Amino acid sequence: MKKFGFLVFLFVFLWSFPHLGEAATSTKVVLNGQELSIPEDVQNMQGSVMVPIRVISENLGYKVQWNQADGRVMIDGEGKSIQLLIGKKAASVGNKTYDLNTAPVVQNGTTLVPIRLVSEQMGIDVHWNNSDKIVTLTTLDASTGGGTNSGSGNGTAENGLALVNGISFSESRLLVTLDKGVTPKVSKMDSPDRIVVDLPKTDFSPAFAAQGPDASVGQIASLDVPNNDNVSQVRYSQFSTEPSSVRIVIDLKNKQDYEVFTEGSLLIVDLVADNGTSTEPDSTTGPTQPGTGVGDSGKKVVVIDAGHGDQDPGAIGSQTSEKKLNLGLALKVEALLKNDPNIDVVLTRSDDTFLQLKERVKIAEKLGADVFVSIHANSSGSSAASGTETYYQRASSKKLAQTIHKYFVAATGFKDRGVQYGNFHVIRETTMPAVLLEVGFISNRTEESKMMDSAKQDEIAASIVKGIKEYLGAS
Structure with missing residues (x-):
């Protein structure tokens, strides 16, 4: 439209x-x-x-x-x-x-x-x-195929294409969100080592195409993957037009194998230790789907969800947007949890990517997460509104909420608005203990400024981690 x-x-x-x-x-x-x-x-x-x-x-x-x-x-x-x-x-x-x-x-x-x-x-x-x-x-527009794709021009409902809404890579996991399910063709190549993910009858959605570099036919866009021992970058492009297909390439620093699973419109490709086998270039088959490779070693699995993203900015303050604050804190929490050898941490998004609420839930469910923590900033029509609060939806999540909140509210230094019941989708539809954190009010200039301060973010991230670890018995 x-x-x-x-x-x-x-x-x-x-x-x-x-x-x-x-x-x-x-x-x-x-x-x-x-x-x-x-x-x-x-x-x-x-x-x-x-x-x-x-x-x-x-x-x-x-x-x-x-x-x-x-x-x-x-x-x-x-x-x-x-x-x-x-x-x-x-x-x-x-x-x-x-x-x-x-x-x-x-x-x-x-x-x-x-x-x-x-x-x-x-x-x-x-x-x-x-x-x-x-x-x-x-x-x-959507029901009759009247929309257009500013990236390649093929993303319409009329021609039956699936549309890519987001691509992100965190740790050893590629996440691709689409508007409907797609059966990927995945292959492992060498000279140089790389994993190729082809999505047939697929194009980039207008929103995704507009947010980043041109990835239409003949053009290649990329995601930086800093400080990763196994991956140098992730590239993606519209690979063909008749019919349209999207190719995503994970460039490897060393040989890696992979596991693939799909859940509705969500595609996940996990990198795992190389098993010594290889597939021929342009292979259209991948390995079976024995699982995600996460938590198989007995580690606790923690999913951190940075609320909002991309075209959904969340609340808007005088200096920043909620989506930026949420992501910044989530990345800091991830970095701290990585230091614990007994915990596997997964982010629902590691960059400015849009995920539907049900997709955030699916990530946690598919991984069999032990806890789910969604990070947000609050907002109000009154600039005087202030404080920190923690929400849970199910009784089984209340202890997690209480454990995190006691450290969380002390770290923010804001008014204690307490632990409360909240009927939010991501904490209602998940089956593991799940909480939603409201750090402070972005509509309150004082709290917004403090939430933007890097040192304060470090304190808040450390408090969230302390609460998670205590709950899991890993402190």
Whole structure:
């Protein structure tokens, strides 16, 4: 879907669910298979939902102008224009005028615009799951193949291709997230040593193609793999176009074998010690799938989940975004846990990659993790809101939450908001003890600054590790 169409969609969607109001962020919104980030300062005013203008400028990349003299808000993109006036119940879209229930306002220095822009031609299929509070939306673009891929131009539903949403490599594990399952063709090659993963009838999703270097046919993009004893880099590209296929190459420093498993739309390739065998170049078969190779030695398996990522920034502060804070802490926790020979640590994401919530859960489930810890930063419409809190969903997770929290809250130095029950997907759908940590409020400038401080991050990471190890009996 084009950006301007998405902007109008956002207005129409939020108008269609006015009951969300201030609780918008507790509701999960999935558009064409991708979870959207809804800011906490969405408000319900006199029955109309109001959204900060920064949602448009920061998240959608549109040019937004504010003329204080006449109270005019102008939003431009894709050759079209929306104009609104502070205090006026009308909006102009191109040469058409639409009536609004509530006029745009300026509140606490933030410009809030009403989101009722009627568009009967949007073609959005809406499904509401009341038990899980999930809104699933499918646009006409996605269902009929009307979308385009800015990377290679082949990623549409019309031609039946699977789309790659993310590629990451951590330790000895390649993670590939797609919008649907794919049967990979994996082979081991030498001179030089490398493992080749071919994904037939696959292309890069528009979001993935837009976030990084060009990986279309004839171009090769790469992931740096610093400080890895076995891998020098990971390369990927659109390998062919008729039909489209994606090739991912793991460049090895020494011979390695591999194990492959898939779970729905998630593909995992684990590197393991070389067994002395090899396959011919361009082999289309890989070894059987005896397991993940993680935890087989009796080690405890810890999965650390950095919340949000890529097009889902999470909460936005005055200096940074939640996704960056989450990842920075997760990497520090990983580095500390690696020092314990009795623990295997796995990150759900090690870079700015988007993963759906169910994919984060699948990683932990497939690995048979002993504990799952999801790291987040909090946000509120009030800049005075502050504090650290730890959430659990099942009774079996409460002890883990209490054990981590006692060290965690002491390290942040923020207000103790306690250990609480929370019905979050990643701690509800996992079967091992699982917790979700809210370090502090990114909407509070003081706490945001402290969370950005490297020394403070080291303290917080150490506290999380101390709690995990004590729970596992490894302290």
